[in-house]
Amino acid sequence: MILARVCGTVVSTVKIEDLEGLKLMIVQPVSPGGEAAGKQIVAVDTVQAGVGDYVLVIDEGGSAGIMLEMSSQAIRTVIAAIVDRIDVVKEGKYVR
Amino acid sequence: MKIGRVTGTVVSTEKLESLEGIKLLLVQPLDENMKSNGSPLVACDTVQAGTGDLVIYEGGREAAVALDNWFNPSDAAVIGIIDQIDQVGK
Numbered sequence: 001m002i003l004a005r006v007c008g009t010v011v012s013t014v015k016i017e018d019l020e021g022l023k024l025m026i027v028q029p030v031s032p033g034g035e036a037a038g039k040q041i042v043a044v045d046t047v048q049a050g051v052g053d054y055v056l057v058i059d060e061g062g063s064a065g066i067m068l069e070m071s072s073q074a075i076r077t078v079i080a081a082i083v084d085r086i087d088v089v090k091e092g093k094y095v096r
Numbered sequence: 097m098k099i100g101r102v103t104g105t106v107v108s109t110e111k112l113e114s115l116e117g118i119k120l121l122l123v124q125p126l127d128e129n130m131k132s133n134g135s136p137l138v139a140c141d142t143v144q145a146g147t148g149d150l151v152i153y154e155g156g157r158e159a160a161v162a163l164d165n166w167f168n169p170s171d172a173a174v175i176g177i178i179d180q181i182d183q184v185g186k
Contacts, residue, residue, distance in 0.1 A: 007128075008183035010099070012152060014143050015176030016162050024097070024152070024176075026128070026183060040128045042097035042152055051184050061158045074162035074175060076154065077097050 001056040001080060002038075004029045006049050010042055018074045025049060025079065027057055032088045043077040044068070054083040099178065100125045102149045106138050114168030121145060121174055123153055128183065139172035152176035 008026035012019070023045040029038035041059070046067060049055050058064055061076040068075060104122035108115075119141040127133035130150075137153075142162050145151050151174045153159075159173035160166055 008181060010152065010178055011180040011182075012176040012178050015152070016142050018162070019176055026099075026181070028128070039098075039133070042099060044097075051182075061156065061161075064158075074154065074158050074173075075097075076156065076158045 001058055002029050003032065003083065003086075004043075004055055004057045005034075006051050006053045006055055006079075007040070008051060016074055018068075018070055019044070022068075022075075023048075025051075027055065027079065029057075030054070032086050041077055043079045044075055045079045047079055047082055049079050049082050054086075055079045056081040056083060097152045097154050097175070098125060099130075099181075100137075100139075100151055100153050100174075101130075102145050102147050102151055102174070103136060104147055112169065114165055115140070115170065118163065118170075119144075123151065123172070123174065126150075137172050139174045140170045141174050143174060143177055145174050145177050150178040150181075152178060 004027040010024040031037045064078045100123040106120040124136045125134040160170045162173045
């Protein structure tokens with residue numbers, strides 16, 4: 001799973017059937033420290049994440065299909081969880 | 097899923113049978129500031145997107161599954177036309 005921050009929403013009415021009724025959010029992959037780490041991608045929200053939330057994103061077709069209980073797995077990027085806190089060990093001590 | 101802009105179409109008559117009847121679009125990947133980012137790619141159209149449209153496209157095997165005949169080697173497919181993007185601080 002990818003650690004990311006939600007930084008926007010995408011509205012699309014003309015799209016494939018699988019995407020109907022699903023909220024699309026722009027997520028920016030981040031490092032545990034919070035700095036941007038990678039390109040922004042669009043993910044399907046399943047946990048009612050809000051803009052500014054830190055989230056866990058699954059970017060792999062098999063798991064996304066299982067999560068969305070969908071027969072055809074045309075979706076691979078799904079927000080799976082909202083992160084409350086990250087504890088990082090740095091030189092032997094926890095840094096929040 | 098990534099954001100891109102349709103910058104043209106690609107016509108090919110000599111191609112794999114499974115790709116017949118599928119419109120091929122030239123898509124330019126965009127970054128968060130809607131600036132070109134990376135080299136253009138050719139994607140299969142599933143939503144009748146036109147040149148100039150801001151679109152969502154998907155790569156990998158999921159692109160093939162998005163098409164009617166999922167048994168084909170497509171590795172990029174346009175799966176949505178974007179109406180509006182709201183971004184923090186933009």
